[in-house]
Amino acid sequence: MAGSPMELSLITEVILKAMAKSLNLEDNCFLEQMGERSTMFARFNLYPPCPRPDLVLGLKPHADGSAITFVLQDKEVEGLRFLKGNQWIRVPVIPQALLINIGDQAEIMSNGIFKSPVHRVVTNSERERISVAVFSSPDSDKEIEPIGRLVNDSRPRPYKKVKNYVDTYFQYNQQGKRPIDAVRY
Numbered sequence: 230m231a232g233s234p235m236e237l238s239l240i241t242e243v244i245l246k247a248m249a250k251s252l253n254l255e256d257n258c259f260l261e262q263m264g265e266r267s268t269m270f271a272r273f274n275l276y277p278p279c280p281r282p283d284l285v286l287g288l289k290p291h292a293d294g295s296a297i298t299f300v301l302q303d304k305e306v307e308g309l310r311f312l313k314g315n316q317w318i319r320v321p322v323i324p325q326a327l328l329i330n331i332g333d334q335a336e337i338m339s340n341g342i343f344k345s346p347v348h349r350v351v352t353n354s355e356r357e358r359i360s361v362a363v364f365s366s367p368d369s370d371k372e373i374e375p376i377g378r379l380v381n382d383s384r385p386r387p388y389k390k391v392k393n394y395v396d397t398y399f400q401y402n403q404q405g406k407r408p409i410d411a412v413r414y
């Protein structure tokens with residue numbers, strides 16, 4: 230499995246460079262905001278079987294606080310859903326695949342061009358499900374902000390400069406609010 234911290238930090242670099250390229254920006258512009266000491270933390274999720282999936286979620290709706298997130302899903306049991314419009318879209322099981330998700334900090338750096346999608350996990354009445362999520366975030370001492378070239382009259386800048394967004398994220402999440410709203414003008 231691709232998944233050692235070294236490999237994931239290399240993949241983070243490749244993805245952030247490709248994202249910058251796709252917007253005709255300097256390859257390293259997102260990476261520079263990540264700083265020298267960008268961080269990665271892993272969350273291991275275990276969703277036990279639940280007799281009432283209609284009543285109980287495995288993980289409540291949220292968007293990730295990272296720049297990007299890697300998710301290694303269960304090899305057999307699906308459960309992840311992304312919100313598109315007002316519909317929850319099912320993510321299929323693809324054994325060994327790493328799902329890469331955009332987090333709030335990539336939304337901020339890209340001035341909202343890349344969206345950090347809301348997602349949730351449903352429970353399964355018969356089977357347990359496991360997943361591993363690795364959150365790749367900027368150095369907590371580094372200030373991030375929308376890249377200057379992405380700010381213009383038709384896309385004014387909705388986000389303030391922010392440092393240590395992960396802290397804000399957890400405070401807001403705790404209160405049941407969408408953390409990215411804390412850094413909007």
Ligand SMILES: O=C(O)CCC(=O)C(=O)O
Nearest residue numbers: 272274302309350360362
């Ligand atoms: O269990 C999953 O597939 C996704 C987990 C997730 O969204 C998270 O840990 O933030």
Ligand SMILES: [Fe+2]
Nearest residue numbers: 291292293348
């Ligand atoms: Fe998530």
